[in-house]
Amino acid sequence: MADESVGVKTQADKAGSWLTLDVWAVLLAFVLALLVWTGILQHVPW
Amino acid sequence: MATNVVAIDTRSKSRVGQVLALIPGILLLAAIGLAAKWIEQSINGYTKAHHIAFPNIEYVLWAIVIGLIIGNLIKIPAIFQAGIDTYDFWLKAGIVLLGSRFVLADIRKLTGISLLLVFIEIGGSLLLMTALGKAFGLRPKLINLLAIGSSVCGVSAIIAAKGAIDADDEDSSFAIAAILALGAISLFAFPAIGSALHMSNNAYGLWAGLAVDNTAEATAAGALFSDAAGKVAVLTKTCRNAMIGFVVLGYAIYWTRKGQAQAIQNKAAFLWTKFPKFVLGFLVISAVVSLGAFNADQVKSLANLSRWAFLLTFAGVGLKTNFRALSRQGVKPFVVGIVGEVLIAVLTLGLVVGANRLWTL
Numbered sequence: 330m331a332d333e334s335v336g337v338k339t340q341a342d343k344a345g346s347w348l349t350l351d352v353w354a355v356l357l358a359f360v361l362a363l364l365v366w367t368g369i370l371q372h373v374p375w
Numbered sequence: 376m377a378t379n380v381v382a383i384d385t386r387s388k389s390r391v392g393q394v395l396a397l398i399p400g401i402l403l404l405a406a407i408g409l410a411a412k413w414i415e416q417s418i419n420g421y422t423k424a425h426h427i428a429f430p431n432i433e434y435v436l437w438a439i440v441i442g443l444i445i446g447n448l449i450k451i452p453a454i455f456q457a458g459i460d461t462y463d464f465w466l467k468a469g470i471v472l473l474g475s476r477f478v479l480a481d482i483r484k485l486t487g488i489s490l491l492l493v494f495i496e497i498g499g500s501l502l503l504m505t506a507l508g509k510a511f512g513l514r515p516k517l518i519n520l521l522a523i524g525s526s527v528c529g530v531s532a533i534i535a536a537k538g539a540i541d542a543d544d545e546d547s548s549f550a551i552a553a554i555l556a557l558g559a560i561s562l563f564a565f566p567a568i569g570s571a572l573h574m575s576n577n578a579y580g581l582w583a584g585l586a587v588d589n590t591a592e593a594t595a596a597g598a599l600f601s602d603a604a605g606k607v608a609v610l611t612k613t614c615r616n617a618m619i620g621f622v623v624l625g626y627a628i629y630w631t632r633k634g635q636a637q638a639i640q641n642k643a644a645f646l647w648t649k650f651p652k653f654v655l656g657f658l659v660i661s662a663v664v665s666l667g668a669f670n671a672d673q674v675k676s677l678a679n680l681s682r683w684a685f686l687l688t689f690a691g692v693g694l695k696t697n698f699r700a701l702s703r704q705g706v707k708p709f710v711v712g713i714v715g716e717v718l719i720a721v722l723t724l725g726l727v728v729g730a731n732r733l734w735t736l
Contacts, residue, residue: 354467355656361472362660365676366669373676375683 400458442693462691
């Protein structure tokens with residue numbers, strides 16, 4: 330059981346290791362671009 | 376198995392807690408940014424209504440100034456800190472979205488010139504800072520950190536190099552403090568010099584992108600001059616950021632050979648880890664827009680989203696610049712930093728003026 334939980338933790342850590350701040354920022358920007366492209370987000374004001 | 380479920384449940388709850396902890400600080404960034412925008416619009420409205428000739432002071436400056444006042448005069452409660460620290464995240468998201476304002480042809484032209492100047496700037500800065508650091512008797516690893524920070528991309532480069540060359544915390548905080556202090560000075564000095572020299576938007580943006588070390592300050596220094604200059608400053612700074620892995624790898628190999636850093640097993644993986652991924656995001660968005668996937672109104676929306684992200688960034692730059700904390704870091708690294716940065720600013724200004732004569736930027 331202990332081994333299993335360690336395994337889960339290691340997998341989660343590995344998955345988390347590439348999700349850096351940079352990657353999150355890129356993902357957010359892509360999601361926003363997708364929302365604009367599909368028309369869900371329209372006429373963003375400034 | 377039950378243990379796993381509990382572990383995952385606890386982890387997801389703590390993730391939710393972490394995200395919720397960001398909200399107060401992000402709201403503070405937004406409040407400062409909106410106040411800055413309101414001040415800009417109010418001054419413009421008043422001066423226009425009363426026919427007063429007054430230069431347009433962009434929201435960028437107001438956001439930084441309000442942030443500086445709050446950050447230096449008030450002790451910000453801990454509840455805001457995590458959210459304020461997200462300013463770097465908004466900067467990177469803003470840069471990726473800014474890709475929508477560049478067609479690939481622009482990037483090819485500007486990147487070609489930028490890259491050439493970036494190579495010269497990196498080589499020149501590394502040599503200059505190393506020579507100055509040795510002349511002032513600084514510790515070797517502190518010299519390296521200052522050289523990397525001033526030649527490539529400020530704080531992120533120093534943090535990347537710290538791990539790679541096994542530098543100690545004290546040296547890293549010295550180098551980071553020096554780079555941040557100089558970045559704060561450049562926010563005010565660069566636009567003033569650019570205006571005094573009547574530089575074009577492209578030439579000024581190129582100069583700010585080459586000479587200002589931290590990405591947030593380079594973006595702000597560009598935007599303080601003009602919107603167009605801000606775009607070019609970001610592009611040039613992005614070219615410098617892309618070099619981070621190569622420079623850090625070079626130093627890591629040097630210290631490994633001296634037996635004072637751990638050997639790097641897989642150099643390609645090391646380069647990929649250190650490569651700033653937002654540079655790729657920026658290129659992807661630019662390529663998609665260049666292919667005509669977005670109409671004019673959508674491109675405008677993307678550009679405005681980028682502006683909102685930068686609004687949060689600039690508020691964070693002001694809040695995070697604490698002059699008292701910077702002054703506690705000692706004099707010598709600052710002297711080396713100031714002398715080095717002034718020389719680098721002059722060198723890069725010369726490069727930009729030369730490039731302007733050759734290619735009319």
